Amino acid sequence: MAAKFVSVDHDTPLLLPPDLRDWVGPDHMVHFIMDAVDALDLSTARVNQRGTGSAQYPPSMMLGLLIYCYATGTFSSRRIETLTYENVAVRYLSADTHPDHDSICKFRRENKELLSSCFHQVLEMAARAQVLKVGDLTVAVDGTKILANASKHSAMSHEHLEKQLKLAEEQIEELLAKAEDADSTPLQDGLSVPDEIKRREDRIAKLKEAKKVMEERAKQRFEECFNAQAAVEVETMLVVGQHVCNAPNDKQQLEPTMDCISPAVGKVSKGLADSGYYSEHAVRSVENSGAGPTVYAAMQRHPHGRSIQDLEKHDDPPAPPPDASMAEIMAHRLATEAGKDLYGMRKQTVEPVFGIIKEVLGFRRFLLRGLEKVNLEWTLVNTSYNLKRLFNLGMRPKRA
Numbered sequence: 131m132a133a134k135f136v137s138v139d140h141d142t143p144l145l146l147p148p149d150l151r152d153w154v155g156p157d158h159m160v161h162f163i164m165d166a167v168d169a170l171d172l173s174t175a176r177v178n179q180r181g182t183g184s185a186q187y188p189p190s191m192m193l194g195l196l197i198y199c200y201a202t203g204t205f206s207s208r209r210i211e212t213l214t215y216e217n218v219a220v221r222y223l224s225a226d227t228h229p230d231h232d233s234i235c236k237f238r239r240e241n242k243e244l245l246s247s248c249f250h251q252v253l254e255m256a257a258r259a260q261v262l263k264v265g266d267l268t269v270a271v272d273g274t275k276i277l278a279n280a281s282k283h284s285a286m287s288h289e290h291l292e293k294q295l296k297l298a299e300e301q302i303e304e305l306l307a308k309a310e311d312a313d314s315t316p317l318q319d320g321l322s323v324p325d326e327i328k329r330r331e332d333r334i335a336k337l338k339e340a341k342k343v344m345e346e347r348a349k350q351r352f353e354e355c356f357n358a359q360a361a362v363e364v365e366t367m368l369v370v371g372q373h374v375c376n377a378p379n380d381k382q383q384l385e386p387t388m389d390c391i392s393p394a395v396g397k398v399s400k401g402l403a404d405s406g407y408y409s410e411h412a413v414r415s416v417e418n419s420g421a422g423p424t425v426y427a428a429m430q431r432h433p434h435g436r437s438i439q440d441l442e443k444h445d446d447p448p449a450p451p452p453d454a455s456m457a458e459i460m461a462h463r464l465a466t467e468a469g470k471d472l473y474g475m476r477k478q479t480v481e482p483v484f485g486i487i488k489e490v491l492g493f494r495r496f497l498l499r500g501l502e503k504v505n506l507e508w509t510l511v512n513t514s515y516n517l518k519r520l521f522n523l524g525m526r527p528k529r530a
Contacts, residue, residue, distance in 0.1 A: 150221065151222065151404065153218050154185075161400060161527070162521045170193075170248055177189065192229065195210065199512060203493075207232075215228060239503060245513065249512060251517075254394045255525075259520075261523055266396075267400075268402065269361045271384065272359075272360065274488070276355060276488075278354040298334045305323050356375070356376065356377050356504050357379075360483060361480075366519070368519055369516055371523075376501060381409065384409075397423075398423040408460070410457065414461065425460075426463055446467060493515075
């Protein structure tokens with residue numbers, strides 16, 4: 131019996147449904163993103179108040195477009211523009227309009243206040259829906275390196291630098307030969323051979339210095355990265371605080387990261403951090419003599435896996451004396467059963483969040499340049515991650 135195949139006809143005109151929602155199911159995340167954005171206060175969005183005669187794209191659509199695309203792994207404004215034609219869900223969200231990549235990039239670049247406000251409003255939305263509790267929170271903090279959008283033209287490549295060195299040396303030889311040849315054609319008015327030789331010698335010195343720096347960086351396998359920080363609530367795995375810095379490590383970042391936690395989540399009672407954050411000054415500053423959260427921070431790296439001794443049951447050690455140092459206090463905290471359980475939550479909350487952002491969403495390089503704009507983009511990334519997380523947790527937006 132001959133096999134039967136489904137008829138695939140590319141020549142017959144395709145009849146689109148009267149409503150694109152027939153192709154975008156009711157449980158699709160795009161509906162959730164649109165409803166969530168509609169529930170936000172967008173009054174801080176930047177629009178052209180003077181008007182130029184051309185209609186502007188609504189801030190709600192532009193914001194929803196950015197959030198949905200970031201949540202599904204598309205970050206380039208040119209690629210987002212393309213999706214408004216090619217992707218059914220994006221075409222539905224943009225209502226068959228097609229903002230060009232310049233408009234998308236400009237909206238993202240100029241709406242720092244709006245994106246910051248939306249980050250906090252999304253957390254308030256989660257609290258209203260009782261997905262995220264307010265107050266008495268435990269958060270885990272960590273940082274991850276994300277590549278900068280370094281300009282390829284801001285520094286010479288090693289190959290181009292070598293070419294410039296060779297060219298300058300050849301030009302000096304030509305000038306020296308001209309100086310010796312009495313019959314050579316004179317230079318233009320105002321120029322002299324000695325001055326031109328000196329100018330090229332100075333350029334060679336600068337090129338050699340740049341070459342030295344480049345070679346040193348190559349030895350260190352230098353990569354231009356930003357240090358992206360996040361504070362994650364341990365029960366929901368929602369990002370409740372975030373910022374970006376230029377610091378090469380996390381040593382000075384405990385207090386700034388705890389300080390950037392959104393006021394929408396209320397008081398934080400416990401903060402979990404790895405050994406990279408620990409210093410007595412940082413811990414005492416965060417705890418603020420008991421007014422701030424209690425910090426559980428490792429003071430040294432621990433090997434992976436558990437020894438037989440770790441598996442054995444132990445009583446909690448005696449409390450340190452009143453005059454104990456912060457190192458003694460912290461060692462006691464992490465030696466108790468409660469402290470061990472709390473610190474164990476750090477690794478299973480904040481590290482998976484970075485894994486999702488970098489591996490699932492694919493966000494590994496900032497598109498914007500400069501620390502201020504990079505912070506703006508990191509806010510957009512975390513807002514998009516939070517909305518996707520809330521969708522997966524089954525939350526549905528409630529208007530204020």
